[in-house]
Amino acid sequence: MKKVTSSEDQWIERWTTPFLRRKNKGIRYAFGHDCAVLRSPSKRYDLVFKTDAVVEGVHFTPSTPPTWIGRKALARPLSDLAAAGAIPKAALVTVGCRDSTQARRLQKAYCGIAALAKKFNLHVVGGETVRTRQLFLSVSLLGEVAPGYSPGRSGGKPGDHLFVTGKLGGSWPRRHLTFNPRLAEGQWLVRHRFSSAMLDLSDGLGVDLPRLARASRVGFQIDPIKLPRAAKATPRMAFTRGEDYELLFSVPPRHVALLRKKWPFPTSITEIGRLLPESRGFHTGGLPLQGYDHFR
């Protein structure tokens, strides 16, 4: 099957060329992973650094309750920290809004952020406001992870088993606003080093799985009937709808039995396929390699 690259990925690849020329041993992961992971000078932990924005008309509508807008703005980058196995420590919040009427309405968005931050023992430490015609919230996060433990997207090997948490295809109309980022699950997987590569499913398995495969230089095979589906979701919806915010991770064959035995969470994990040698390509059992793409 043809390898499809999303147009967003193509732009990012082109834009980031000037940055990638400069290598530095202080950087474990940069572009092309869910989070940047940096060695700290003390070497006792790695710093995890992430930014993510939600925009009116793209990630929420004018009728979305402001509390949920704020909640989603923080939950999305938390989901990326989950994929890095990181413990979130601090957040900065940027708000772009039109005028002081809209600003007033946004106070509730801050309450949504504060409630979720409290739940994960994370501190919102600053931010700023700018005047924009289109409402947006951008959240930057700082977290920590044991040094060298964060798997990134690039460690998958041919033969590794592919797992996802939870159920897919049920993000609309509500779950994309109210989902719980899989922080405890991601931290546990990384602490026990079960996952060779991991990412969070934001744009949909149909584009996120190829991202993991390309970063790991492998192919894959998935079985559509194995996909864990939300109520009323078809395999195609589970594969392409996006905004699931579940974890996709690869597990070396020798760890699979132990993972199944030790998994301590009520959240389900489901094996959906295997990684293959790169030359074998991408096999989806007929499902299209599609998902959410901002620039399509």
Next chain:
Amino acid sequence: MKKVTSSEDQWIERWTTPFLRRKNKGIRYAFGHDCAVLRSPSKRYDLVFKTDAVVEGVHFTPSTPPTWIGRKALARPLSDLAAAGAIPKAALVTVGCRDSTQARRLQKAYCGIAALAKKFNLHVVGGETVRTRQLFLSVSLLGEVAPGYSPGRSGGKPGDHLFVTGKLGGSWPRRHLTFNPRLAEGQWLVRHRFSSAMLDLSDGLGVDLPRLARASRVGFQIDPIKLPRAAKATPRMAFTRGEDYELLFSVPPRHVALLRKKWPFPTSITEIGRLLPESRGFHTGGLPLQGYDHFR
């Protein structure tokens, strides 16, 4: 003279109430300072965390060369890190743009960011793109400073001398795009502990000086004829125009002579006034307490 609070400050104060209820000894400075400053678990340094956005129609125009848009997007938060005396380490870049034509044009903005990052030995490690009707760039920075050395805005004492770097009122039409953040100067001031409080002049002395004074719970007196003015700038322009990106800092009387003697930079420093007891209020010699405010 009446204390004027900018409407942006009022919104920030209202919004941030839910966050300020939660105290944590890991946080040295949060809202109300140029940067958030966090203790690192190793205690060998403090982490400095900052985010800042530039928006089309506010911080640049459709005719601004993209290289300069990128440069400004990074230089502004670097100026905040300068005020914290921090060494910048890593940056994340968020770009909001309309379509792939605009995205193409933005490649040059990334080159502007990359060139300035290289100059300050800073690594751009990630970011994201979102689809928006109005172009914006948001940059988040991570830096380091010796533990407890960053002065914040709140350490000014009555009697401290007020200094600014460089010249004021000359930001338009070009300098607001091409200025050099005063990183070396800020790092030097903090390393030698000359400054009791410091901030960078982004919105203009007329609003930034009251911010320092309120955070330090002091009054101030400045002398309009002492203001270091850019060519063709009146004292009023130097006080209210904004976008100077110079450092404003207070120096305890016992350090002033040594500061003048040891100052090693070609950038000028000028004494513009003194901090007073809070009860004495704000004295500007007739200049208005105004500057740039997004929401006025």
